[in-house]
Amino acid sequence: MTGLSAVVVALVLAVLAACPTAPAGPGMAAGGAVQTDYGVKLVGPVDSTGSRPLRSVTAGRPFYVRLQLFTDGTGPASVTYDVDLPTGMDVVPARLRGGAVTSSCLRACTVGWNATRSRQLSVYYALVPPGPGAFVVEASIVSTNRIDARKRDNTATATIVVVSPRLSFGRPVLESGPPVAGRDFGVTVPVRRGGTPVRPLRATCAAAAGSHVLAGVVMLRRGNIRCTWHIPSGAGRMTLRTHISATAGALRAAGSWLYAIRAR
Numbered sequence: 001m002t003g004l005s006a007v008v009v010a011l012v013l014a015v016l017a018a019c020p021t022a023p024a025g026p027g028m029a030a031g032g033a034v035q036t037d038y039g040v041k042l043v044g045p046v047d048s049t050g051s052r053p054l055r056s057v058t059a060g061r062p063f064y065v066r067l068q069l070f071t072d073g074t075g076p077a078s079v080t081y082d083v084d085l086p087t088g089m090d091v092v093p094a095r096l097r098g099g100a101v102t103s104s105c106l107r108a109c110t111v112g113w114n115a116t117r118s119r120q121l122s123v124y125y126a127l128v129p130p131g132p133g134a135f136v137v138e139a140s141i142v143s144t145n146r147i148d149a150r151k152r153d154n155t156a157t158a159t160i161v162v163v164s165p166r167l168s169f170g171r172p173v174l175e176s177g178p179p180v181a182g183r184d185f186g187v188t189v190p191v192r193r194g195g196t197p198v199r200p201l202r203a204t205c206a207a208a209a210g211s212h213v214l215a216g217v218v219m220l221r222r223g224n225i226r227c228t229w230h231i232p233s234g235a236g237r238m239t240l241r242t243h244i245s246a247t248a249g250a251l252r253a254a255g256s257w258l259y260a261i262r263a264r
Helices: 003-018
Strands: 038-046 063-071 076-084 090-092 109-114 120-128 132-145 155-163 167-169 182-195 202-209 212-215 217-221 224-230 239-248 250-261
Touching: 038 076, 038 132, 063 076, 063 132, 063 155, 076 120, 109 120, 120 250, 167 239, 167 250, 182 250, 202 217, 202 224, 212 224, 224 239
Parallel strands: 038 155
Antiparallel strands: 038 063, 063 120, 076 109, 076 132, 090 120, 132 155, 167 182, 182 224, 202 212, 202 239, 217 224, 239 250
């Protein structure tokens, strides 16, 4: 090598040494490995469709939580996650209205999907709360199949508000139309405890038309109360005032309804 060539080579090496290394581009680690963001969200409680949020749920009845895993990458995606439940809250198998089956996995749960088709995957859980109160369900990502670019979205929580069961009446159903003077008049009243049909232990069917106090005939069935009264023949164009009450365990419900009595 001539003296001139040696000088040129030395200058080139000096320039290269002075140039900083280009930073890793978006989605690339310094060593060239692909980085992808993974995250988790918890939505709940939701109804049996898995989509409509609920403000509260009833103690002792299953409710649903939707766990959403997402990524901004494409191709095969795989995530391992944990779910932490409050003390006394149980996970139960169930099927949502749309056909999706709930999961019972709480530790080291691994799922995979094709992120090119969908950037997220939903996993559903059916849970039973221990009693009234506010409870926090937590989900956290343990590992992913690629380097996770951000860790701050790897944990999610959902606060579940649980209320005590309540005995309630639905809208009365007239069995044979409005009350008519001189005829029997019957109504069927739906009964629910915490939203579930229940057979009351006891019920009363009180009614009055003007100065006439009417004795009601009570029939108890699962999910409803049937009340029947005989309307006096002279009660046409009066107002029938009804009052129905029921008990189921320590719970009580009552309701009053008015009906215009038709003349024969």
